[in-house]
Amino acid sequence: MLILLPPSEGKSPTDGGRPFDIDTLSLPGLAPTRRRVLASLIKLSNGRESRAREVLGLSVRQGDELARNRALAEAQALPAADVYSGVLYAALDYHSLPAAARRRIDQRALVFSALWGAARLNDVIPAYRLSGDVTLPRLGPVAALWRKPLATAIPEAAGSGVVLDLRSGTYAKMWTPEAELAERTVVARILQTRPDGSRAVVSHHNKATKGRLVRALAQSGTTPRTAESLAALIEAQGVVAELGPRRQGKPWNLDVVVDEL
Numbered sequence: 273m274l275i276l277l278p279p280s281e282g283k284s285p286t287d288g289g290r291p292f293d294i295d296t297l298s299l300p301g302l303a304p305t306r307r308r309v310l311a312s313l314i315k316l317s318n319g320r321e322s323r324a325r326e327v328l329g330l331s332v333r334q335g336d337e338l339a340r341n342r343a344l345a346e347a348q349a350l351p352a353a354d355v356y357s358g359v360l361y362a363a364l365d366y367h368s369l370p371a372a373a374r375r376r377i378d379q380r381a382l383v384f385s386a387l388w389g390a391a392r393l394n395d396v397i398p399a400y401r402l403s404g405d406v407t408l409p410r411l412g413p414v415a416a417l418w419r420k421p422l423a424t425a426i427p428e429a430a431g432s433g434v435v436l437d438l439r440s441g442t443y444a445k446m447w448t449p450e451a452e453l454a455e456r457t458v459v460a461r462i463l464q465t466r467p468d469g470s471r472a473v474v475s476h477h478n479k480a481t482k483g484r485l486v487r488a489l490a491q492s493g494t495t496p497r498t499a500e501s502l503a504a505l506i507e508a509q510g511v512v513a514e515l516g517p518r519r520q521g522k523p524w525n526l527d528v529v530v531d532e533l
Contacts (some may be wrong), residue, residue, distance in 0.1 A: 274430045275381045280358025283399040292349035292398045299425045300388040312408045317341035324410030337401035347489040363483025377490035384443040386414045404442040415445040423445040457523035500522040
């Protein structure tokens with residue numbers, strides 16, 4: 273089983289970590305693109321500040337984000353589970369998981385990243401600022417840069433197992449499942465039950481629900497082999513999980529319906 277996650281824009285400082293070594297990251301086939309993107313980001317961040325802020329979508333008050341990027345070549349690093357600090361990762365609460373569950377989620381989860389392509393939660397990375405919708409000078413749109421290398425890396429990581437896709441739209445553009453793997457991929461969306469019983473799609477405030485879902489899957493000793501068994505495992509966590517109709521060659525759609533986000 274493979275779980276695809278979005279990163280968080282917020283990242284914790286990695287002061288006190290160990291020196292970053294790009295060659296230690298999982299999915300080594302992504303290394304050439306990682307190096308190209310990293311070099312471009314460092315160059316941009318060391319150039320004209322107003323231009324760097326414009327490209328990266330930063331305000332004048334976010335100078336510390338540029339400072340992090342400038343120092344990436346000599347940065348200290350911590351496990352990705354400690355670096356990503358958004359709502360999803362707070363709800364996952366990685367370090368409170370039992371050791372067996374942490375090992376399980378280390379093996380099952382991949383965090384998509386505009387800088388690294390994809391990384392595991394126990395990969396050691398520095399804090400950085402680069403969103404998936406950025407267009408880097410001379411390299412072009414980040415999402416497009418990653419499509420070809422991820423087209424090889426993600427199927428290799430998935431093996432013969434089912435894939436649960438919890439990415440946001442920005443990071444979904446970096447990789448789209450094709451052919452046989454699409455038939456084993458389940459794209460989940462979170463819906464909330466309204467007081468009148470109707471359902472509303474929740475596109476932004478769904479991150480805590482995703483984090484709790486990933487945590488529950490980490491604690492489960494079950495390895496689903498099909499979309500149907502994955503939906504059943506998710507429903508066993510006390511939510512409604514409904515598989516929608518699937519077109520040939522396309523992923524499954526799964527509605528996860530909750531009362532509270």
